[in-house]
Amino acid sequence: MNISSWSLIVLSTLVAFFALTLVAGFIGAKRTKKGLHEFYVAGGTLSAMTVMFTYMATYMEAWEFVGMPTVIVSEGFEWWVIEMIFYLSFVALFYLVGLRLYKLGKLHKYITPTDIIVHRVGGFERLLRILIALMILYATIIYIGMIYIPAAGVLAAATGGEIPYHTFLAVYVIFIIIYISVGGMRAVAYADVMAGVTFVIAFLAMVYAAFAYWGGFDKLAWAAYTSDIAPEIFQKTQPFQYFWTMLIFYGISWLFIPHLVVRFYAAKDYKGVIVGGMGSNAGFFLGAFVSPLLLGLSLAAYYGSNLPEVEVVEGYVPMLFMELFGIGPLLVLILLGLIAITRSTIDSMLLLVSSIVDVDLIERGLGIKVPERSRRLVTTLVIIGVALLSVIVALAPEAPMVIIGFELCWPAYSVIAWPTIIMLFWRRANKYGGFASYLTGFLSLLLFTYIIWPEAPHNPFGVWEGTLPTLIALATLIIVSLITPPPPKEFIEKFYGLKK
Amino acid sequence: MKVFITTSQEGSSNSPDVDAIPANLMRWEYLLIAYLAFASYLVWYVSENLLVWEPEESIWGLPKPVAGALMIALTWIILNFMLFAVYYLVITKRIKTFVEGGSK
Numbered sequence A: 001m002n003i004s005s006w007s008l009i010v011l012s013t014l015v016a017f018f019a020l021t022l023v024a025g026f027i028g029a030k031r032t033k034k035g036l037h038e039f040y041v042a043g044g045t046l047s048a049m050t051v052m053f054t055y056m057a058t059y060m061e062a063w064e065f066v067g068m069p070t071v072i073v074s075e076g077f078e079w080w081v082i083e084m085i086f087y088l089s090f091v092a093l094f095y096l097v098g099l100r101l102y103k104l105g106k107l108h109k110y111i112t113p114t115d116i117i118v119h120r121v122g123g124f125e126r127l128l129r130i131l132i133a134l135m136i137l138y139a140t141i142i143y144i145g146m147i148y149i150p151a152a153g154v155l156a157a158a159t160g161g162e163i164p165y166h167t168f169l170a171v172y173v174i175f176i177i178i179y180i181s182v183g184g185m186r187a188v189a190y191a192d193v194m195a196g197v198t199f200v201i202a203f204l205a206m207v208y209a210a211f212a213y214w215g216g217f218d219k220l221a222w223a224a225y226t227s228d229i230a231p232e233i234f235q236k237t238q239p240f241q242y243f244w245t246m247l248i249f250y251g252i253s254w255l256f257i258p259h260l261v262v263r264f265y266a267a268k269d270y271k272g273v274i275v276g277g278m279g280s281n282a283g284f285f286l287g288a289f290v291s292p293l294l295l296g297l298s299l300a301a302y303y304g305s306n307l308p309e310v311e312v313v314e315g316y317v318p319m320l321f322m323e324l325f326g327i328g329p330l331l332v333l334i335l336l337g338l339i340a341i342t343r344s345t346i347d348s349m350l351l352l353v354s355s356i357v358d359v360d361l362i363e364r365g366l367g368i369k370v371p372e373r374s375r376r377l378v379t380t381l382v383i384i385g386v387a388l389l390s391v392i393v394a395l396a397p398e399a400p401m402v403i404i405g406f407e408l409c410w411p412a413y414s415v416i417a418w419p420t421i422i423m424l425f426w427r428r429a430n431k432y433g434g435f436a437s438y439l440t441g442f443l444s445l446l447l448f449t450y451i452i453w454p455e456a457p458h459n460p461f462g463v464w465e466g467t468l469p470t471l472i473a474l475a476t477l478i479i480v481s482l483i484t485p486p487p488p489k490e491f492i493e494k495f496y497g498l499k500k
Numbered sequence B: 001m002k003v004f005i006t007t008s009q010e011g012s013s014n015s016p017d018v019d020a021i022p023a024n025l026m027r028w029e030y031l032l033i034a035y036l037a038f039a040s041y042l043v044w045y046v047s048e049n050l051l052v053w054e055p056e057e058s059i060w061g062l063p064k065p066v067a068g069a070l071m072i073a074l075t076w077i078i079l080n081f082m083l084f085a086v087y088y089l090v091i092t093k094r095i096k097t098f099v100e101g102g103s104k
Helices: A005-031 A035-044 A049-060 A062-074 A077-108 A111-120 A125-157 A165-214 A215-227 A240-256 A258-266 A272-304 A313-326 A329-365 A371-397 A399-426 A430-454 A467-485 A487-493 B016-020 B027-052 B064-103
Strands: none
Touching: A005 A111, A005 A125, A005 A329, A035 A077, A035 A215, A035 A272, A049 A313, A062 A077, A062 A125, A062 A272, A062 A313, A062 B016, A062 B027, A077 A111, A077 A258, A077 A399, A077 B016, A077 B027, A077 B064, A111 A125, A111 A215, A111 A258, A111 A399, A111 A430, A125 A165, A125 A313, A125 A371, A125 A399, A125 A430, A165 A215, A165 A272, A165 A329, A165 A371, A165 B027, A165 B064, A215 A272, A215 B064, A240 A258, A240 A399, A240 A467, A240 B027, A258 A272, A272 A313, A272 B064, A313 A329, A329 A487, A430 A467, B016 B064, B027 B064
8 A cells, every 4th residue: 555755744744743742651651640539620720720721621632623523524614613511601601610529529539539429419329430430431431432432534635535534543542542551640731731732733723723714714714604505504403592592501510420529639729710710711811712703704705515534524624724825834833733622622532531430339349349559551452442432433423523522421420510510509409319410310311312312402392402301300309309308417417518 | 427438638738729719600600601602693793794705895904704703702711811811810819818818
């Protein structure tokens, strides 16, 4: 098989990037002290600056950089507007919820997101750990698989299909497994800083290039809006209630997204939460607003309805860069940025899921004691298992990653997050209501999605896919808690740190 | 009573910032509910009025859907800096009060 020198450069870029992150991994491993708290949440000592980069790197992923521009031309502009709607509620309540999670994390030295849930519920610990672990596993496997799609799709498209999508998928997964198994949270945090810097450089290069090519933002916007694909993509197809439930249920549920929760635990002090949150939210303005808008409009303006042929639609983005800038160092830099942002989310998800299986499921849920010496082995095996299982989602994707996220992945997080956030503030919630809410939420989600209404949006009311299961979970929490005895006063005082 | 068998760190002393963050909502935080009502209106306005293909019309010199997205994004980025300033001041002041209260 003849492979062009450019395709080899693309492959080498991937290898070089992971070699650099491996160095960060080894440094992380050397600095990682013994113990779960250190391995999973860096001992709760990350500074505001590091936390800011880890928030940003975790959120600013292929979703914004590749998925959103793509979905603007493949599904419609409204799907990207929905993402902006998400930030309206997420940013507004970030500090409110984040500071409480930080406080409780420091008070009780939590390790996994499940820790805070089972502690607050205050009963049925083993069963609840298993249930929450399964819920998070379900969502995370879809999530990771969803990010594999652009990770491999971008690189395959950059080679013009010379190196196939599935080859890049295999190489990518192997590198991810090696690197994340080495250094734990500290390694992820160090590599996130590197990814953040790479991303910023690539982003600035793209903004400059996009402006230079189109002659200004307004000209680009009008070129896109008057292209032959515009009447199709600049239309509303979803009812108002879909947008509104995205604001309320989707936006707020991300305040307890598991891989963000562990970053609240990892913050050294409250400034880590506040400064880190402000900085990362500002970063989202560039990463989630400016960048996808520029790229999505550029795709519409440049291609119109003659979109290029690619293995997965996320390949549109590198194709556009190749057309605009040609093959050269700038394109390599942009590819590096794209690799960095896909990796930064996947590794933190894998680390999270390894902690969930290792701590919640095996040790505390099933009660199997694993010696400290064998712990790393178990963790590595979990990472390999989940990384491989997630490949199933990416093998033959039927929809763009953004649609997979909205329809299948985020609803699962919503049924975990909403009851948890309510229980952080509603002291009357008890163990019966808490346990029942997660159970009914998850079961109704599976029932609605796969059996009763298999077609999106998985309900007959035109609301977001996660809405009905979340409402059922909340109704269960409130009703069951109110008809059963309240939690003991002493327990509530200890949980909220009211009594010393 | 055994309620949480794993990682509770009872008896350890907390840093002042942990004590300074209230478990309950502070009174002014209820204003965020009013903000969510405003955000709902904004979502209604943008989704019902601006997500259209009307190339002969513009807002701020931009196509309507792009202007609508800009309205939403500006709202949350301004809110971000505002809330950062408010929380930073409030929590810092509460810490100071806690430390001074403890040293007396």
